[in-house]
Amino acid sequence: MPKLFKIEDDQVVARDDPFQTLADDEAPSAGSGAVILSFARFQREGEAWLSQGVRVGVRLEPDQPVEGLAYDLPRLALVALAFPKFRDGRAYSAASLLRERYKFAGEVRAVGDVLRDQALLMLRCGFDAFEPADGATVDDWSKALHRFRHVYQAAADRRQPAFAERAAASGIGAPA
Amino acid sequence: MYRYDAIDAALLADRATEFRGQVARRLSGELSEDHFKPLRLMNGLYLQLHAYMLRVAIPYGVLSADQLRRLAFIARRFDKGFGHFTTRTNIQFNWIKLADAPDILDSLAEVGLHAIQTSGNCIRNTTADPYAGATAEEIDDPRVWSEAIRQWSTFHPEFTYLPRKFKIAVTGAAKDRTAAKVHDIGLKLRRSRDGELGFEVMVGGGMGRTPYLGQTIREHLPARHLLSYLTAILRTYNRLGRRDNSYKARIKILVASLGAEAFGRAVEAEWAELDQASIDLPDLELARIRADFNDVAFQDLAPVSVALNAAKAADPSLARFVRNNVAAHKVAGYGIVNISLKAPGDVPGDCTADQMDAIADLADAYGAGEIRVTHAQNLVLPHVKLDDVAALHAGLKEIGLATANIDLASDIIACPGLDFCALANARAIPIAQAIAARFADPATAESVGELKIKISGCINACGHHHVGHIGILGVDKKGEEYYQLTLGGSGAEDASLGDVLGPALSADRVAPSVDQLVDVYLRERSPGERFLDTYRRVGLNPFKAAVYAEAV
Numbered sequence: 001m002p003k004l005f006k007i008e009d010d011q012v013v014a015r016d017d018p019f020q021t022l023a024d025d026e027a028p029s030a031g032s033g034a035v036i037l038s039f040a041r042f043q044r045e046g047e048a049w050l051s052q053g054v055r056v057g058v059r060l061e062p063d064q065p066v067e068g069l070a071y072d073l074p075r076l077a078l079v080a081l082a083f084p085k086f087r088d089g090r091a092y093s094a095a096s097l098l099r100e101r102y103k104f105a106g107e108v109r110a111v112g113d114v115l116r117d118q119a120l121l122m123l124r125c126g127f128d129a130f131e132p133a134d135g136a137t138v139d140d141w142s143k144a145l146h147r148f149r150h151v152y153q154a155a156a157d158r159r160q161p162a163f164a165e166r167a168a169a170s171g172i173g174a175p176a
Numbered sequence: 177m178y179r180y181d182a183i184d185a186a187l188l189a190d191r192a193t194e195f196r197g198q199v200a201r202r203l204s205g206e207l208s209e210d211h212f213k214p215l216r217l218m219n220g221l222y223l224q225l226h227a228y229m230l231r232v233a234i235p236y237g238v239l240s241a242d243q244l245r246r247l248a249f250i251a252r253r254f255d256k257g258f259g260h261f262t263t264r265t266n267i268q269f270n271w272i273k274l275a276d277a278p279d280i281l282d283s284l285a286e287v288g289l290h291a292i293q294t295s296g297n298c299i300r301n302t303t304a305d306p307y308a309g310a311t312a313e314e315i316d317d318p319r320v321w322s323e324a325i326r327q328w329s330t331f332h333p334e335f336t337y338l339p340r341k342f343k344i345a346v347t348g349a350a351k352d353r354t355a356a357k358v359h360d361i362g363l364k365l366r367r368s369r370d371g372e373l374g375f376e377v378m379v380g381g382g383m384g385r386t387p388y389l390g391q392t393i394r395e396h397l398p399a400r401h402l403l404s405y406l407t408a409i410l411r412t413y414n415r416l417g418r419r420d421n422s423y424k425a426r427i428k429i430l431v432a433s434l435g436a437e438a439f440g441r442a443v444e445a446e447w448a449e450l451d452q453a454s455i456d457l458p459d460l461e462l463a464r465i466r467a468d469f470n471d472v473a474f475q476d477l478a479p480v481s482v483a484l485n486a487a488k489a490a491d492p493s494l495a496r497f498v499r500n501n502v503a504a505h506k507v508a509g510y511g512i513v514n515i516s517l518k519a520p521g522d523v524p525g526d527c528t529a530d531q532m533d534a535i536a537d538l539a540d541a542y543g544a545g546e547i548r549v550t551h552a553q554n555l556v557l558p559h560v561k562l563d564d565v566a567a568l569h570a571g572l573k574e575i576g577l578a579t580a581n582i583d584l585a586s587d588i589i590a591c592p593g594l595d596f597c598a599l600a601n602a603r604a605i606p607i608a609q610a611i612a613a614r615f616a617d618p619a620t621a622e623s624v625g626e627l628k629i630k631i632s633g634c635i636n637a638c639g640h641h642h643v644g645h646i647g648i649l650g651v652d653k654k655g656e657e658y659y660q661l662t663l664g665g666s667g668a669e670d671a672s673l674g675d676v677l678g679p680a681l682s683a684d685r686v687a688p689s690v691d692q693l694v695d696v697y698l699r700e701r702s703p704g705e706r707f708l709d710t711y712r713r714v715g716l717n718p719f720k721a722a723v724y725a726e727a728v
Contacts, residue, residue: 089337
């Protein structure tokens with residue numbers, strides 16, 4: 001089972017993965033209460049899984065737009081966004097859209113070529129679960145997430161950007 | 177100029193620490209070169225033919241005298257005593273050791289310099305008008321907006337792994353000194369009929385193997401919405417840009433394939449859905465940035481300098497320098513002084529550590545301590561009293577930098593080419609030197625007038641050959657260096673892409689052919705016409721006939 005790091009109360013913690021990721025032709029293990037399906041399999045079988053009370057997550061590849069899940073998001077426990085190569089940055093936009101536009105409150109998990117050097121970018125775009133592919137420890141991951149004391153721009157993590165910090169410090173025009 | 181506050185400084189220091197760790201992981205073997213490569217590239221570190229090359233960002237081309245001194249120190253301590261100013265208004269050091277890179281970045285960070293996002297598939301350093309804050313032509317100061325873009329784009333979490341690199345230019349004047357139309361995004365400041373400040377937004381320009389001019393997707397974007405609109409453009413590109421072929425991954429290919437209108441509609445739809453208020457800078461922050469740029473205490477001076485006029489009458493070389501290198505300033509009694517890094521025989525854009533130190537001293541003495549870097553690989557002292565121009569000229573002469581050839585035939589843009597670059601097919605520097613030698617006599621160059629010659633050593637077009645009045649592209653023909661000439665390109669407000677003159681020429685024929693092209697121009701030109709104007713009027717044929725006469 002791949003390693004799973006989650007963000008809980010602003011801390012990085014290692015967790016056992018309650019979800020079983022199913023290949024398109026793979027049968028679930030007995031008693032599996034939580035599964036991650038491909039988008040295609042979800043379209044075919046999602047209704048059936050959900051009606052059995054199973055927690056369902058969907059894995060999107062970078063060329064599968066999040067808009068395709070828009071109506072199902074409230075019923076999903078998790079969206080896994082794939083990084084086939086870490087240089088493929090489409091999932092950052094997908095995660096941002098899930099959080100900012102669709103207000104998705106479930107887990108957004110980074111899967112694939114997931115490296116500590118991108119951990120902060122992922123967190124800022126709204127990822128809150130990671131399957132690290134580089135052997136990073138919880139400590140490595142935590143360091144990567146806390147390396148920068150400030151950020152310049154607003155993002156899905158709602159962290160206060162530099163311009164808001166400055167406004168707050170100056171005491172005028174503080175953000176609403 | 178903009179002064180880093182504690183937040184800006186902390187961000188630089190944190191980045192330097194992160195990179196030190198990444199280099200340590202590479203040196204210990206923990207990181208493979210494959211994984212390290214994009215990390216080092218994101219920090220401007222390239223593995224070139226002979227050594228590592230470090231590209232240091234000069235944000236929107238603005239340097240303080242102290243920053244320039246630090247670059248001189250780096251050149252002396254960690255390189256071979258010189259640096260190379262690029263067409264991106266950055267500086268490159270060509271002889272860097274990987275193990276030294278973290279110390280160099282720490283040293284740069286002390287003076288607010290860095291190598292962040294000078295490479296990689298991210299948003300690169302913004303190009304701004306080198307005359308910003310000095311020219312009377314400008315509608316607003318592009319540095320304010322460039323600094324806003326610098327902050328917004330630095331470590332942008334969503335736009336750090338784009339399909340390909342991304343370059344933005346901001347011009348505040350009608351005369352475009354930024355080559356805005358060959359940037360991924362070109363922003364031109366304007367006022368609407370009711371006086372509101374805004375930007376004309378052009379997208380999809382670029383050079384490389386498939387050159388395009390940018391197309392306008394919005395005539396007037398209210399200036400305060402700049403960052404949210406850029407977010408919409410970048411998100412659209414990040415999601416839809418091609419990733420299967422790096423040669424087709426730039427935004428220009430996406431814009432061309434969708435059509436500018438459809439691309440613009442996609443951007444507008446995305447923009448309408450964005451939480452603009454959370455992204456756009458509040459007025460207070462814009463005012464804070466703007467205040468930093470209003471820091472030059474101009475004196476009340478007579479518009480004409482008697483001292484300068486007397487000195488010019490006594491020294492024809494000074495008179496020539498003023499004619500070619502000094503531009504009008506918005507404040508009476510001041511001038512904008514261009515320093516050419518194109519002395520015939522030298523490498524375009526190269527500057528020695530001693531020259532950097534001397535320029536820094538001259539900037540402190542005569543130029544409010546500020547230096548600009550231009551995309552033509554020259555430097556500018558933007559605020560010089562006309563009364564001081566003679567003394568400045570004398571100081572520049574002492575360090576071999578008084579060449580009076582701005583925008584003339586010997587003011588050639590050239591990439592490092594096969595002498596340094598791992599991608600090049602052919603050398604660019606010796607070609608530039610051979611051409612410049614033919615125009616070394618300043619009277620000859622001046623009689624020919626404005627002529628922008630641009631040389632790239634390969635199709636990646638770092639030397640901007642597509643937009644040269646005469647463009648020269650190095651190609652490899654069965655292992656030999658050949659050169660393809662194009663005519664009629666322009667990167668300015670009258671932007672156009674050059675037309676291919678004919679079959680590629682061998683290296684020894686390039687400079688003589690440029691002579692022949694100039695002869696045709698001198699024969700055909702009407703009064704007041706530049707080379708480019710004559711070419712546009714008479715067309716390719718007379719030029720082609722001259723260069724290929726022997727072959728016919």
